[in-house]
Amino acid sequence: MAAVNPIARFLTRAGWLALAITLSVLPAPAATDPFDLPDFGSSADTVMTRAEERDLGQEFMKWVRKALPVSSDPVLTDYLQTLGQQLVAASGNPGHYEFFLIDEPTVNAFAGPDGHIGIFAGLILAAQTEGELAAVIAHELAHVSQDHLMRSFEAQRQMALPATALLLAAAVLGATVDSNLGAAGLMGVQGAAAQKQINFTRANEEEADRIGIDTLSRAGHNPYAMPGFFQRLARTNRVSKSEAPEFLRTHPVTSSRIADALNRARQHGQRQRPDSLRFHLARANLRQQRESNPTRAVEHFEKTLEQGRYRDETAQRYGYALALMRAGRLDAARQQLAPLLDAHPTQTEFLVLQAEIDRRAGQPERAVRNLKGPVGLAPGNWPLNQAYAQALMSASRPAEALSALERFAAIRPGIASIYELMADAAGTSGQRALNYRYRAEYLYQIGELEPAIRQLQLALRLNEIDFHLASKIQVRLSELQAQEKAREARD
Structure with a gap:
């Protein structure tokens, strides 16, 4: 894959703005003063319904997955989601957010439509404290909660949803998209142009800094983590341009911005919070x-x-x-892990690793026994439930794996990798209708609406499908067809 510029641009149909990591300063429309405050009277506030925002987010993520290595690691992703949701709760601005890991060493993060926030692996490694990582996420949350993006690109609200999402993805990826994706090449060029025509104003960035610092403080993190991270990255930039984070090369942190962030942090006061064990384990x-x-x-x-x-x-x-x-x-590996488990017998990371060692050693039944209790105590724990189902599959118990996953999905719906595993378990256990059903859910979660509909239609054509299951699948098919029809009407 060609090199990409990971500074994000978040377009919505009424307006999408680039949510770059903490330090992005996106271009404003050419005819306006780039330091003007956003137009708070803009109709962009009401132009998108919740359904439209969800659809745009799904379409956006489809293109992101095609171009970036979105991690499927449940342990690392679950850590990011836990940290992100803690910040959401502290922000006082609840909403839909999905936090995911990009498996690349780039020091960056971005947010897209419907609260999809991507964090690059390089950012987690560059953050010396959990507070610094939280500072970046809090800054991105502030951009979303203040609707900076919705007011930045209102002129594009008449674009068809697929084109808008592709333009957004092209801008996020920095214009280079695989030519095999058809129109993506052209949209990539348009995305690069959009980056130069739309931007967060300086006021947007300063507001996101202020609100992000407030969120950090309410969440119990050191409010000085944000200006401290800025300063360290700026020093890196001065010492070696070639090794500076990509976003700093394009949008350097100014001394006035650091000063403003320091002043805001002083209003909350210094505080020390130990990094969580999960932060160190993730690193x-x-x-x-x-x-x-x-x-x-x-x-x-x-x-x-x-x-x-x-x-x-x-x-x-x-x-x-x-x-x-x-x-x-x-x-x-087992010898190294044993004392860690003795000291932390309920730590998710250690239990999952133990199960994986057992599976690789050809002892899946041992993994099943070791995970059964922890899963029972934590029925909503994604990594534990996925590891348990994988152990059951390795032990040639796919029907039990499917039942376990169905119980988990009822508690925490919407996780693509879980539906993919459910489809595999259903297929292995000979349950063809359920295989189609859960394959459809997997496809839907990764933004493939039409293929998802086809899977449900295939399920309903099976002769052996029972009436109860057929009724459930028909209801879901009608929902997805209605969503497809609504998309077509908007486009």
Whole structure:
């Protein structure tokens, strides 16, 4: 894939704005003063319905998945979602948000329609504290809650939804999209032009900083984390332009912006909050993944543990165990993990790793036994439930895996990887109608509405489908067909 510019642009039908990481300063329409406040009387506030916003978000994510490596790792994604939702709760601006990981070393983040917020792996590794990571997310949340995007591009509200979503994705990706995607090449060029015509004003950025710092403080994080992160990144930029984060090369942080952020932080006062164990575990996991050669990853963790070069020994040993497992040294991985589990018997990361070691060692029944209790105590825990179902599948118990996943999906619907696993379990257990049904749900969650409809239609054509299940599938088919019809009417 060609290199991309990950500074995000968030277009909505009435207006989509780029939500770049903490430091983006997007171009305003050429005819206006880039430092003007947004027009708070704009009709953009009401031009999109909730259904339209949802549809645009789904279409946007379809293109993001085609161009960026969106991670399917439930442990890392669940951590980001947990941190993100804590900030949403503290912000006082509830709404729909989905936090996801981009598996690239770029130091950046972006937000798209319907509250889809992508965080690059490089950002998590660049953040020295959990507060710095939270500062970036809080800044993005503020852009969403203040509707900066809706007022930035109102002129595009008459564009068809697919074109709007593709233009948005092209802007997010920096104009280079695979030519095999048909119109994407042209839309990429248009997206690059949009980046130069639309931007957050300086007032937007300062407002997002202020509100983000307030959110940080209410969530219990150090409000100085935001200006501190800005300052450190700016120093990196001054020392080495070639190694500076991409967004800083395009939109450098100004001294006045840092000063404003510091003044805002002083209103809340300094506070110290220990980083969560999950933050350190996520960083250790990403560090070992960053090394493509597992043997070199093992050597890295052995050396750092021997020399004492780490911030959290528990996390460092977790990374070591992950690397050992990747290298096929399962007994050594189990040996490293054992004391971690003794000290933290309910830690999701450790339980999932233990189950994966057992599966790779050809002991799936052991994984099932070890996970059954934790899943019962935490029925809404995504990583545990997925690991449990995978263990059941490996133990040739697909029907039980499907039942377990159905119970979990009733508690936490909308997770694409869960529906994909449900479809596999249904197919393996010979339940063809359910295979089609859950394949449809998976496709719907990744933005493929028409293929999802076709899967449901195929299910209804089966001779062996029972009346009760057929009724459920027909209801869902009618819902998706109505959504498709509404999209066509808007376009």
